[in-house]
Amino acid sequence: MVENRAGAGGNVGTALVARARGDAHTLLVGSSGPLAISPITETQLGYDPLADLTPITLLNTTPLVLVVRSASPFQDLSGLVAELRADGREVLYPTPGVGSPQLLAQEAFRQAAGFPAAPVHYPGSAPAMLAVIAGEFPFTIENLVLVAPHLSGGALRALGVTSLARAPLLPAVPTMAEQGFPGFSAGGWYGLLAPAGVPEEAVRALHVAAVAALAEPEVARRIGEMGGPPVGNSPAAFRAHILAEMTRWREVMTVAARPR
Template sequence: MKAGLSRRGLLAAPLLLASGRALAQPAWPVRPVRIIVPFLPGGIIDNLARMIAEPLQRSLGQPFVVENRGGAGGNVGTALVARAKGDPYTLLLGSSGPLAVSPTTEASLAFDPATDFSPVTILARTPLVLVVPANSPWRDLRSMMDALRGARQDVMYPTPGLGSPQLLAGESLRQRVGFPAQPVHYNGSAPVVMAIVAGEMPYTFENLVLVAQQVRQGALRALAVTSAERAPMLPDVPTMSEAGLPGFEAGGWYGLLAPADMPAGVVPRLHAATVAALAEPEVKRRISEMGSPNISSTPEEFRAMIAAETVKWRDVLLASRR
């Protein structure tokens, strides 16, 4: 027999190499995985993390443990995950504030959303509702805009804090309609809703799930939702586009991310398991109760969305400083 590889050997070589690479990839996970929630317990982000942790544990065979690392509007916990480069046992339940707003509002941010993370999938999008007190003279968005355009001094409106989707929606409304306004920052959404119900403030944007009950009971009047389509929880409330501001969309979004430089194979496996978790009936039901459609994305789609949202809100924030 002649020395060297036979034709059969040459054909088999790529298969052997491919299988060798597969065998060389470390098994994952082989120990508990932590999901960092960069906010205090409670609320949508914490609930989402705990919601997906159980099905991930079932499908991947290791505990997924939620750790709350709040501080600086979510930037502390987000930075912690960014520093865990290459660590497949540290994940982030990320949100629009730290990932798309902080790059503009924070002068010395300790992470770069474009390079420090490996996006896995978006988990949920929660629309906002433009609400006014029940005794407000504004019956719809057009009458509200007409009145605000005639304002001679700043119109005060409440928000749950700097960098929040509610603040961004309020500033976007001010710029689109053209009227003087100033936000009043409260410590969270609960006191914002109380202020509107009491008639202490003229209007606000707030999470659908937090105001839907007051709207149904007549304690608040909903003028529009900020999603592209009407919200099933309030089907009679028009979108902002339908009500008179075409293309106006705002709200919170949340997704699962890993640090940058993940070992080969981890992100695809985690993505498949997470998308399967989102498709479970109980998870779908609980996410719909947050006012979110049942959605997921590829890692590439999620990365592109983060970049697009960063540009969108950067433009709004920079315009607010002029």
């Protein structure tokens, strides 16, 4: 039985599962926001993802795409970066909200490219993309699946993807790592978790079942449509992934908070 608990960018549903300690029948399909970003941006979150939840497996990763509007003069990432550096003025870029993977990806890009910039927060991705299409901002970094219709419709142009490997849905678009930003990687991800205190045998059984489900052709196809292939790693590897993401984005936010 699936119960959608919306609110606070996924924090409400995540907290609900975190409070169900020891209940192997209450599971969470969690995402990068409430699991790796909110814990370093919220002071009274109400849960600790590594103490109150038991990672089962990483389900998939969703790459982001740096896009400009089709009328933009920039045909590649190097041209955009050169202009942003040369201008010297603070660049504004749109985001779908504080704490979003899109915001952190754009801040990481700003830091790596070395130009002054500041975010403008919108209540979601749709208005942020429309603002770029309207020419209000020079670029944005957004979810691949969300920008895909605008790319195929000719309203936006993709200059780079944020995954380390090229996205299967956009094989002709080079990664940002290929274009002068070695190791650059950002994006959202989803995973299966149980509350803390679940017996180890239940964790093993849930992991085996989840990995088997990910291998089913129809499931793999649907997940591939989200922008990335199924993952299905071990509980230990998924825990390490969450910790690494928290550490990495905390460093980006620390640099962002310094006076410029």
